[in-house]
Amino acid sequence: MSRAEGDGSRVRVAQAPLIELRNVTKYYGDVRVLDGVSFALHEGQTKIVLGGSGSGKSTMLKLMMGLETPDSGQVLIEGVDLGRAGERQLMRLRPRIGMVFQESALFDSLSVFENVAFRLSEVGTDEDTITDRVREVLGFVGLEDAIDKMPAELSGGMKRRVALARALVSRPAVMLYDEPTAGLDPITSRRINELIIRLRDVRGVSGVFVTHRLRDAFTLASEIAVESGGRVRFIREDGTFCLPHTRFVMLRDGRTIFEGPDEILRRSDDAYIRQFIA
Amino acid sequence: MAGMLPSPKAAVLEVQETALLAFRAFRRAFRKPFYVRDILTQMDHVGVGSLTIIMLTGFFTGAVLTLQSASEMSRFGAVGLTGTLVAVSLVRELGPVLGALMVAGRVGSGMASELGSMIVTEQVNAMRALGTDPIKKLVVPRLLATVSMQPLLTVVACSMGIHRGLADAVGILRTSPDLYLNSAWNGLDYYDIAGGLLVKPVFFGAVVAVVSCRCGMRTEGGTRGVGRSTTQAVVVSSLLILVSDYFLTQLILEYSP
Ligand SMILES: Nc1ncnc2c1ncn2[C@@H]1O[C@H](COP(=O)(O)OP(=O)(O)O)[C@@H](O)[C@H]1O
Ligand SMILES: [Mg+2]
Numbered sequence: 001m002s003r004a005e006g007d008g009s010r011v012r013v014a015q016a017p018l019i020e021l022r023n024v025t026k027y028y029g030d031v032r033v034l035d036g037v038s039f040a041l042h043e044g045q046t047k048i049v050l051g052g053s054g055s056g057k058s059t060m061l062k063l064m065m066g067l068e069t070p071d072s073g074q075v076l077i078e079g080v081d082l083g084r085a086g087e088r089q090l091m092r093l094r095p096r097i098g099m100v101f102q103e104s105a106l107f108d109s110l111s112v113f114e115n116v117a118f119r120l121s122e123v124g125t126d127e128d129t130i131t132d133r134v135r136e137v138l139g140f141v142g143l144e145d146a147i148d149k150m151p152a153e154l155s156g157g158m159k160r161r162v163a164l165a166r167a168l169v170s171r172p173a174v175m176l177y178d179e180p181t182a183g184l185d186p187i188t189s190r191r192i193n194e195l196i197i198r199l200r201d202v203r204g205v206s207g208v209f210v211t212h213r214l215r216d217a218f219t220l221a222s223e224i225a226v227e228s229g230g231r232v233r234f235i236r237e238d239g240t241f242c243l244p245h246t247r248f249v250m251l252r253d254g255r256t257i258f259e260g261p262d263e264i265l266r267r268s269d270d271a272y273i274r275q276f277i278a
Numbered sequence: 279m280a281g282m283l284p285s286p287k288a289a290v291l292e293v294q295e296t297a298l299l300a301f302r303a304f305r306r307a308f309r310k311p312f313y314v315r316d317i318l319t320q321m322d323h324v325g326v327g328s329l330t331i332i333m334l335t336g337f338f339t340g341a342v343l344t345l346q347s348a349s350e351m352s353r354f355g356a357v358g359l360t361g362t363l364v365a366v367s368l369v370r371e372l373g374p375v376l377g378a379l380m381v382a383g384r385v386g387s388g389m390a391s392e393l394g395s396m397i398v399t400e401q402v403n404a405m406r407a408l409g410t411d412p413i414k415k416l417v418v419p420r421l422l423a424t425v426s427m428q429p430l431l432t433v434v435a436c437s438m439g440i441h442r443g444l445a446d447a448v449g450i451l452r453t454s455p456d457l458y459l460n461s462a463w464n465g466l467d468y469y470d471i472a473g474g475l476l477v478k479p480v481f482f483g484a485v486v487a488v489v490s491c492r493c494g495m496r497t498e499g500g501t502r503g504v505g506r507s508t509t510q511a512v513v514v515s516s517l518l519i520l521v522s523d524y525f526l527t528q529l530i531l532e533y534s535p
C-alpha cells in the first residue's frame with residue numbers, strides 16, 4: 001500500500017492504518033459473534049459502526065483495543081499485529097487509543113479527579129502536571145465543578161463525559177466510542193455529539209463511533225465544528241452528502257453488510273438496512 | 279447447588295487457570311511498578327479490619343478448649359498439663375485454620391464481590407484500556423496483604439486463646455498462672471511455632487487471595503454472577519484450607535524431630 005504525494009518527486013509511503021481488523025472471527029462459547037470482519041481506520045478518518053443490539057459492535061471495539069483476542073484473523077494497531085505483540089508492547093500501544101465504554105465504566109471507588117488522572121498517575125507524571133491536565137480535559141467536557149464528586153453522585157450524561165475526559169487525558173490519536181449516547185435524553189446526547197465532533201474537527205482525533213441510533217450517526221456525518229476566536233460553532237452541511245473521511249459500516253449478526261458514505265447507505269435497497277433506517 | 283458443580287474438564291481447566299493466576303501474581307509482585315498505596319490499603323483492610331473477628335475467634339476457641347481439656351485432665355489428675363494442651367491445639371491447628379476460615383469468609387468474599395463487580399461493569403477492561411495490568415493493580419496487592427497479615431492475625435488469635443485459657447485455668451481449675459503459662463510455653467517446640475504461625479498462615483493467606491481473586495475475575499452474567507462468584511470464593515477457599523492443612527501438617531510432622 002503506497003501512494004504518491006505532491007509532485008511525484010517525493011514519494012511517501014502511506015502509513016499503516018491506525019487500526020485494522022483482517023478477516024476477524026470471534027466466538028463466545030459456541031456462538032460466533034464476529035464472522036470474518038475486515039475493517040480499517042486510517043489517520044483522520046471517522047468510521048461510524050451501525051448495527052442492532054447483539055450484532056457484535058462492542059466486541060469489535062474490544063478487539064481493536066486488544067481487550068479480546070480473535071479466534072482467527074488479525075488485529076493490527078499502527079501496523080503491529082496484536083497477536084504477535086507481547087504484553088508490554090500492548091501496554092505501550094493502548095494509550096494511543098482512548099475508549100469510552102458503553103456504560104462509562106468509571107472506577108466507582110475513585111473520585112472524578114482520580115478517575116481522570118488514572119492514566120497519568122500510572123505512568124508517574126508529577127502532581128502539578130496531573131492537576132493541570134485533569135482540569136484541562138474536565139474543562140473541555142464542561143465538568144470542572146464535578147472534580148471532587150464520586151461517580152455515584154453523577155447523572156448518566158455526566159458519567160459519559162467523565163469517561164470521555166478519562167480517555168482523553170493521554171491525548172490519544174484515536175478514540176473509540178461505544179454507544180456514547182445510549183440511554184441519554186436528546187439534549188444530553190446532542191452535547192456528547194458536539195464534543196465528539198469538536199474532537200474530530202478541532203483536535204484532529206480519528207475515531208470509531210459505534211451506535212444503534214441513526215440520528216446520532218447522521219449528525220456526526222453532516223456537521224462540522226469550526227473554531228474561531230476561541231468560540232466553537234457547529235455548521236450543518238446540507239445533509240445530502242456525507243463529510244469526507246466519514247464512512248459508515250453496518251454490522252449484522254457479526255458480518256459487515258455495508259461500508260460507504262451515508263448517501264449510498266440511504267439509497268440502499270437491502271431490506272435489513274431499509275428497515276434499520278426507517 | 280448442583281448447578282455449581284463443574285464438569286471434570288471445566289474443573290481441570292479452572293485449576294490450571296487459578297495456578298496460572300497465582301504464578302503470574304507472584305512473578306509480578308517483584309516487578310515495577312509497586313502499588314504501595316494499594317498494598318497498604320489492602321493490608322489495613324485485611325489486617326486491621328479482621329482484628330475483631332480474629333480476636334473473638336481466638337477468645338472462644340481458647341475458652342472452649344480449656345473447658346474441654348480441664349474436665350478430662352482433672353480426671354487423670356493432670357490439670358497442670360492444661361496449658362500444654364490448649365497451646366498445642368491452638369498453635370498447631372485451631373489458630374491457623376479457624377483464623378484462615380474467618381478471613382476466607384470476611385476478606386475472600388469481599389475480594390470476589392469487589393473484583394466481580396469491576397468485571398461486570400467493565401472497570402477491569404477500562405483499566406486495561408488505560409494501559410494498566412489488572413493482575414498487578416488488583417491481584418498482587420491483595421495477595422501481598424493476606425500473605426503478610428495472616429501470620430500476624432494467627433499470632434493474635436493464638437495468644438487471645440491462650441490467655442483466655444489462663445483466666446479459666448486460674449479461676450475454675452485453681453492452677454497458678456505460672457504453672458499454666460509454663461506448661462503452655464514448654465509444650466510448644468520450634469516446629470509448632472514455625473509451622474503453625476508462619477508456614478500455614480502464609481499458605482492459607484495465599485489460598486484465600488488467589489482463589490477469591492480468580493473467582494472475582496472470572497465473573498460473568500451481571501449481578502447474579504457476582505453473587506455466585508462470592509459464594510464460590512468462600513466455599514472453594516475454605517475447602518482448600520482444610521485440604522491443604524492436612525498435607526501441610528504431614529509435611530511439618532515429617533520435618534520435626
Ligand atoms: N463476555 C461475553 N460472553 C458471552 N457472550 C457475549 C459476551 N459479550 C458479548 N456476548 C454476546 O455476543 C453478542 C454480541 O455482543 P456485543 O458485541 O456486545 O453486541 P452489541 O454491542 O452490538 O450490542 C451478543 O449476542 C452477546 O450476548
Ligand atoms: Mg454494545
